[in-house]
Amino acid sequence: MTSTNRHPTQAGFLEVRDLTVSFPTATGRVDVVSHLDLDLEPGGALGIVGESGSGKSLTSLAIMGLLPDKATRSGTVRLDGEDLTAMPESRLRRVRGDRVAMIFQDPLSSLNPYYTVGAQIEEAYRSHRRGVTRRQAHRVAVEAMERVHIKDAAHRIDHYPHQFSGGMRQRVMIAMALTTEPELLIADEPTTALDVTVQAQILALLQEIRRDTGTALVLITHDLAVVSEITDHIVVMRAGECVERGPVESIFSDPKHPYTQALLDAVPRIDDEIGALRSLTTTGGRP
Amino acid sequence: MPRYLVGRLAGMAGVLLLVCLFTYAVFFLLSPDPAVQVCGKSCTPERIDQIRMNLGLDRPFWTQFLSFLGGLVSGRTYGEGANAVECAAPCLGYSFQSSQSVTDMIWQRLPVSATVAVGAAVLWLLVGVVSGLIGAVKNGTWVDRVMTGLTLGGLSIPNYVLALVLQFVLVVQLQWLPFPQAVPFGEDPGRWFLNFVMPWIVLAVGYAAAYTRLTRANVIDTLQENFLRTARAKGLAPHLVWRRHALRPALTPVVTVFGMDFAGLLGGALITETVFGLNGVGKMAADSIAKNDQPVIMGVTLLAAFFVVIGNVVVDVVYTVIDPRVRVAA
Structure with missing residues (x-):
C-alpha cells in the first residue's frame, strides 16, 4: 500500500475504505482493485483516471454492489455513514438508481432495444416511487428529457434507443439517472464512445446538472482532459491501486508519481509538432 | 406497415411461383x-x-x-x-393410381398432420423453453450439466427408435396407454387424445432438445448485455430484470426457429406418421414414394414448400411486432 492511500482528500458523503475486489484465476485469486480509499463530500466531483484494466470500472460496480458473481469484495463503502457493503440486497436495491445512479460507457448497448426510451426512464422513476401513476411518471420522464436538452421531448419519449444518435442516447441515460434526483451520480466513461464535439456537450451537461442539482459526481475515465474539466479531485489508478491523489490543479501542475507523469505526457497537445510522435513512457512496477 | 406487408406478400407470391417452376421441372426431368x-x-x-x-x-x-x-x-x-x-x-395434379385429385388426398390427411404438428409444437415449446431457462439460471451447475447430457440424448436418438421404445414401455410394459387405434375425435375425444400422446412425444423430443440449447444459449448471452447491468443499476428487483429485460430479447430468436420448424412439419412428419400408422400427409408421401406415384410426391413437395414460405412471412410479420428495430425499418 502506498502512503497516498492513507490521506483521504475529502471527507463525509462517500467514504470508501480499503476496497479490494478479487477474481479467482487458475493460479489463485487476483486482486483487480486493492486497498482503495475514496472520499467525496456532498456535491463534490471526483475523477478516477487510469488506463484500461486499472480497475476503474470495477471500482464503480463495487460501490454499487453490482460486481459479477465470481468477484469477491472486501472493505467498506459508506454513503452518508451507512455501509452499503453490509446492507441486505433488498435495501441496497432501494439505494441503487435512487440515491446513487449510474451511467455507462456505451449508451446504445446500455439501453434496452425493445422498449421506448420513455418506458425505460419511467421505469427508473416508478421503481423507486411507490404509488406514482403512469401519467406522473410520464411527466417526470418528459421533464428529465427536457432537462438534458433533448428537443421535442414529449414526442421523442416514444422513440426507441436506435432512433437516437450516440450523444442523444447518452442524454437519455443521464435523464434516466436524474428522475430520482440522486445524491451521487457515477459516470463510467460517459464520453468514451462518443465523438469529440458530442463529448464536450455531454461534459457540459454533466457540469450543468451538478451546478443545478448539487449532485455529487464520480467520473471514471482514461481521459485526463475530461477530468480536468469537471472534477475537483483526482485519483490516479494503476493495476488496481491508487498511485496518486489530490486536487486537479496540483496533479496537473506537479504530478508526483511517474505513472501520472506518463499519463499526462500521453495527452496530445495542440502545440505539439505535427509528425513528431512521442513514444509512450514506460514506468516500472506491476503492469 | 401495410406497405411492408404488401411487399412481403408480393415477394412470397414470387417465391411460390419459383418453387412451383423448380419442383415441376425436377419432376418433369427426373420422373x-x-x-x-x-x-x-x-x-x-x-x-x-x-x-x-x-x-x-x-x-x-x-x-x-x-x-x-x-x-x-x-x-x-x-x-x-x-x-x-x-x-x-x-x-395440384391427379393421382391415376388412386383415382383421386392430389388436392383431395392432401386435404383428407392434412388434419392428422396438423394435429401431430400442433400437439408436438406445444409440447416442445413448453419443455424446450422452460428447460432452457433452467439451464441458463443454473449455468455451470450439475443441473445444467445433466440437462446438457439429456439434450444430447434427445438430439441423437432417432425418431423410430424412440417410437418403438415408447410403445414397448408405455403400452406393453406399463400399460399406461391403450394400443393405438384410429378413433375419430367426435366419437371418443379421450381415446383420440391418448392415441396422439406417443406421436407428440416422439416428434417433440428432438425439437425440445434443440430448443433447450437454443434458449439456454440465448438467455446466457442476453444476461451479459449491458442493458441488464443498467436494469440492475436502476435498482430493479431480479424478477423484474428477468421478466422485463432478459426474456424478450432472449426468446426472440426462438420465434424465428419455431416458425420455420412448425411450418416444415405441416408438410407432414414422415417418420413419426409412418411408425405410428397415422394417416397424415407424411405417411402419404412415404407411401407415394414407395408406389412411385409422381403427382402425389410433387403435390406434397409443393405443399411443404408452401408452408415454409408462408411460415417465413408470418415470422417476419411477427418480428415487426416484437422487435421495434425491425418495425421502424419496415
Missing part, C-alpha cells in the same frame, strides 16, 4: 413417364402415345407448366371424352 404408369401392365406403344396426347404430355415443357399453373388457379380436366377426369382448383 419416369407418367403415361406408362397410367397405361398399366397390358400396354402397347400406341396406347402410351395416345395417353400421352390425351394428358398433354407430348406438349413442350412450358405449355405443360402453364396448364399446371392454370389448374392451380382454376382447376383442369385430364384427358378427353369418357375417360376425362376433373381436378378442381387448386389442382
